[in-house]
Amino acid sequence: MKVNVNWHGKRRFEAKGDSNHPVVMDAKPDIGGENQGARPMELLLMGLGGCTGIDVVMILEKMRLTVEELSIEIDGTRREELPQKFTEIHMKYVLKGPDLTRDKVERAIRLSEEKYCSASASFNARIHASFELNGVTYEMRERVGENEDPLQ
Incomplete structure (x- = not known):
């Protein structure tokens, strides 16, 4: 199993695994995130x-x-x-x-x-x-x- 995680600025990342479905991750605003994805x-x-x-x-x-x-x-x-x-x-x-x-x-x-x-x-x-x-x-x-x- 392999997963790639790419940074999209600030604290936002997008990950894709073998299934090729994207998952967006972000941090909460008080630590610099923009709340644009799951923690x-x-x-x-x-x-x-x-x-x-x-x-x-x-x-x-x-x-x-x-x-x-x-x-x-x-x-x-x-x-x-x-x-x-x-x-x-x-x-x-x-x-x-x-x-x-x-x-x-x-x-x-x-x-x-x-x-x-x-x-x-x-x-x-x-x-x-x-x-x-x-x-x-x-x-x-x-x-x-x-x-x-x-x-x-």
Whole structure:
């Protein structure tokens, strides 16, 4: 995978990867930016959401379940000192579908977290998840052991 990032003056950059889709990044005005693009740290969380979202939809489809809606609310906490890396990330999946069940949705999220999502594996932060299914909110159940099979 290769990405090119080009400076367009002040704090504005445009990036393109292998897919050739442009992404504009800029800084906030108080550090010299013009607010003409997403912040790089926002893009990290967006990438995490896209990665796990793709996984969850694919897993639920393989279970032959109908996903009518999926959105992911991501809240990242960063440390005060430099570098201001993420220390904790909370992800709330909001799903709707007529045949989705708590167990199946939780299984799909766990498989994404623990096996498939390269973005979440790349973060050095605690990642917590919860989900809302057809209007009911659930916290993820604690795992019994680290070697527990997520498919069981």
